[in-house]
Amino acid sequence: MKLTVDGLHVTLDHQPILRDVSLDAAQGDIVGLIGPNGSGKSTLLRAVYRSLRPAQGVVRVAGDDVWKLPARTAARRTAAVLQDSNSNAVGLCVQEIVALGRTPHHGLLGRDGAEDHRAVAEAMDACGARPLAERDFASLSGGERQRVLLARALAQKPKLLVLDELTNHLDIRARFELLDLIRGTGTTTLAVLHDLDLAARLCDHLVVLNEGVVAAAGKVLDVLTPDVLREVFGVRAVAERHADGVIRITYGADPLALHDTTTDPAASAASAEPSDRTPPAPVPPAHPAPLTPTEHEAQAPVPG
Numbered sequence: 001m002k003l004t005v006d007g008l009h010v011t012l013d014h015q016p017i018l019r020d021v022s023l024d025a026a027q028g029d030i031v032g033l034i035g036p037n038g039s040g041k042s043t044l045l046r047a048v049y050r051s052l053r054p055a056q057g058v059v060r061v062a063g064d065d066v067w068k069l070p071a072r073t074a075a076r077r078t079a080a081v082l083q084d085s086n087s088n089a090v091g092l093c094v095q096e097i098v099a100l101g102r103t104p105h106h107g108l109l110g111r112d113g114a115e116d117h118r119a120v121a122e123a124m125d126a127c128g129a130r131p132l133a134e135r136d137f138a139s140l141s142g143g144e145r146q147r148v149l150l151a152r153a154l155a156q157k158p159k160l161l162v163l164d165e166l167t168n169h170l171d172i173r174a175r176f177e178l179l180d181l182i183r184g185t186g187t188t189t190l191a192v193l194h195d196l197d198l199a200a201r202l203c204d205h206l207v208v209l210n211e212g213v214v215a216a217a218g219k220v221l222d223v224l225t226p227d228v229l230r231e232v233f234g235v236r237a238v239a240e241r242h243a244d245g246v247i248r249i250t251y252g253a254d255p256l257a258l259h260d261t262t263t264d265p266a267a268s269a270a271s272a273e274p275s276d277r278t279p280p281a282p283v284p285p286a287h288p289a290p291l292t293p294t295e296h297e298a299q300a301p302v303p304g
């Protein structure tokens with residue numbers, strides 16, 4: 001399923017927030033939306049998700065203008081996990097929250113059928129939310145909530161996933177698990193991410209927003225150039241593909257020293273490596289002190 005955003009303008013409170021924003025995501029693509037605070041990322045997601053009507057421009061999901069589709073049809077196609085997605089969760093347990101993902105598929109009677117139960121169970125399993133099924137949603141940790149909200153979105157079986165900072169609150173392992181999970185769904189995804197390393201790992205393409213306009217778009221290394229990192233994000237850094245195939249970002253020793261042109265961040269990181277990795281050899285004491293019990297334990301051979 002293809003997403004096309006074409007010439008989008010959004011105005012809030014008489015202020016232009018997005019100006020002439022266009023982007024494409026092909027079937028199964030994961031497109032990362034990145035940019036500094038206040039650049040308009042969440043606003044763009046809201047326009048794509050049909051919760052904010054643009055002043056001008058078109059959002060097409062599977063070829064149809066979402067603002068011309070019946071609301072229920074549009075809601076079936078796109079599932080979102082937004083920063084305020086918790087708000088309608090008061091008093092519900094996890095299983096009930098995930099089941100809400102099926103709402104756009106229900107007819108007037110709103111009864112769950114076998115397909116709904118299957119979709120909810122699959123989504124809970126995929127997100128590791130099954131052990132939490134009976135818990136009150138409000139009692140969950142931030143990371144657990146994120147998983148449950150993603151499960152709700154997946155239960156919907158959407159054609160397009162819209163994610164706003166989904167990895168907030170997640171510990172480092174949970175972040176990588178979530179990246180795998182999103183990749184594994186094969187669903188076309190538009191995801192706001194602040195962590196540029198995660199964005200580089202997860203996304204097929206990146207779109208950089210700056211002050212409401214698209215500052216750069218394309219493949220990860222074509223977008224995360226030193227110029228974009230400096231001019232849009234205000235840091236000295238380089239993005240490079242390493243020997244293991246992963247793109248990583250190296251920040252300068254002083255990432256804020258934008259006008260220091262004497263060394264590039266990659267060179268300064270490389271020159272820092274030997275001293276970081278090879279601490280100076282300790283000088284042995286002339287008469288070694290007796291070991292304390294704790295040191296004895298530390299030096300004992302590891303059993304097994």
Ligand SMILES: Nc1ncnc2c1ncn2[C@@H]1O[C@H](COP(=O)(O)OP(=O)(O)OP(=O)(O)O)[C@@H](O)[C@H]1O
Binds near residue numbers: 035037039040041
């Ligand atoms: N209702 C509103 N009225 C006026 N301005 C608004 C309104 N909502 C958002 N804005 C402004 O629009 C701009 C873009 O906000 P948005 O939340 O889309 O940015 P963002 O890139 O998602 O930011 P962040 O990375 O901080 O989450 C900001 O300057 C914000 O203050």
